[in-house]
Amino acid sequence: xxxxxxxxxxxxSRELQTCLDGLGNLVVQGRDRLDLAQPAQIRQQVxxxxxxxxxxxxxxxxxxxxxxxxxxxxxxxxxxxxxLAEEAAxxxxxxxxxxxxxxxxxxxxxxxxxxDATNPLGVYGKSKLxxxxxxxxxHAQHLILRTSWVYSTHGRNFLLTMxxxxxxxxxxxxxxxQIGAPTWAGSIxxxxxxxxxxWQDGQAGAWGTYHLTAQGETSWFGFAQAIGNALxxxxxxxxxxxxxxxxxxxxxxARPLNSRLDCSSLQREWGVSQPDWQTALHECLAxxx
Numbered sequence: 001x002x003x004x005x006x007x008x009x010x011x012x013s014r015e016l017q018t019c020l021d022g023l024g025n026l027v028v029q030g031r032d033r034l035d036l037a038q039p040a041q042i043r044q045q046v047x048x049x050x051x052x053x054x055x056x057x058x059x060x061x062x063x064x065x066x067x068x069x070x071x072x073x074x075x076x077x078x079x080x081x082x083x084l085a086e087e088a089a090x091x092x093x094x095x096x097x098x099x100x101x102x103x104x105x106x107x108x109x110x111x112x113x114x115x116d117a118t119n120p121l122g123v124y125g126k127s128k129l130x131x132x133x134x135x136x137x138x139h140a141q142h143l144i145l146r147t148s149w150v151y152s153t154h155g156r157n158f159l160l161t162m163x164x165x166x167x168x169x170x171x172x173x174x175x176x177x178q179i180g181a182p183t184w185a186g187s188i189x190x191x192x193x194x195x196x197x198x199w200q201d202g203q204a205g206a207w208g209t210y211h212l213t214a215q216g217e218t219s220w221f222g223f224a225q226a227i228g229n230a231l232x233x234x235x236x237x238x239x240x241x242x243x244x245x246x247x248x249x250x251x252x253x254a255r256p257l258n259s260r261l262d263c264s265s266l267q268r269e270w271g272v273s274q275p276d277w278q279t280a281l282h283e284c285l286a287x288x289x
Contacts, residue, residue: 001200002027004051006034006084007058011152012098015189016057023196027051031058036080037072046087053196054088056081056097059128063102064252066124077127082134089139094199094207096192101148101180101213103129106256111217113262114146114209122253132209143195144209145188145266148259149223152185153288158220159281162227169239176221176243180259181213184280186287188212194272205269211261214277219243226278230285 001024007013008030020026027049034045036058046054059077060066066073081097088095102125103118120126132144151159159182165172191212198204218226221243231238246255267273274280 001025001053002049002051003053003055004029004046004049006036006054006056009155010057010059010061011150011155011157011185012188013057014154015152015185016055016192019186019189019193020196023193024052034058036084037075039079039083042080042083043087046084046091050091052093054084054093054095055192056084056095059098060124063122063124063255066127067122067252070123070127073123073127074130077124078130078134081131082138085135085138085142088141093141095135095139095142096195097131097135097142097144098188099132099144099146099209100125100128101146101256101259101261103132103146104256104259106178106258108258111260111262112211112258114211114265121256124253136209141207143207145192145212146209146261147183147188147211148180148213148261149182150185150188151182151284153284158182158223159227159284162224163231166224166228166231166239167237171242172224172239173242173244173248174221174224175246175249176219177245178255178257178259179217179219181215181217181261182223182277182281183212183214183274184284186284187214187274187280191272191274195270198270198272203271205271210266210269211263212266212272212274213261213263214274214280215263216276216278217260218277226281230281234289
């Protein structure tokens with residue numbers, strides 16, 4: 001099986017390259033060869049590769065930066081995935097596409113289910129929602145996987161930033177009123193592998209949009225506490241953490257206060273679920289060491 005992975009150096013793509021190794025012929029294309037902002041290039045590359053499966057792990061993920069460059073964010077997160085879906089439909093092959101909790105406004109008091117009304121707060125969320133809609137409109141054989149708070153041992157993410165700051169500063173203030181599930185990119189890759197195998201074995205569930213995050217919930221402050229505890233266990237210096245409200249840490253893009261996603265539908269339809277966030281964090285940190 002030939003699998004085209006769009007995106008080369010992102011957190012999820014790098015984990016996919018490790019996790020899917022041996023499943024088939026992986027064709028990994030970064031922005032230098034397949035730029036999601038260039039529709040003609042997308043069509044050319046997909047037709048040249050002629051894959052049996054397409055996984056889109058590329059995206060414009062700079063949430064605050066997207067506020068000042070909406071055209072680029074929509075080109076990469078909306079138009080590009082729509083073109084990928086059109087090409088997948090022409091080839092009659094599945095497309096797996098990753099989306100985000102940011103398609104919701106965070107005002108719900110319970111975890112979001114897939115059918116809840118979307119209402120993104122910023123350009124990033126709006127562009128990702130437009131991407132979901134473009135994919136769904138172009139190709140029925142798709143999986144849109146909404147995840148949240150992605151981290152790994154490489155790239156730019158909360159884990160690596162906190163590890164650095166906690167060792168550099170005596171005191172650190174972290175937002176405590178945004179609630180969600182930190183999700184390890186390695187777990188996302190493993191779940192993706194499980195979904196592919198179910199499809200290969202003829203046990204696929206219904207195509208469509210699903211939520212895919214770690215189990216459990218915490219705040220950014222709680223996530224930082226867990227990272228700090230791990231540093232202390234290693235005998236490393238660690239700053240004192242102070243919880244603050246989002247209003248004390250203004251950003252160009254507003255974040256949803258509730259990023260919790262109900263993932264029971266994916267478990268029910270595809271038999272795939274994630275470990276709890278603490279277990280996944282422990283495994284990620286063990287790999288880092």
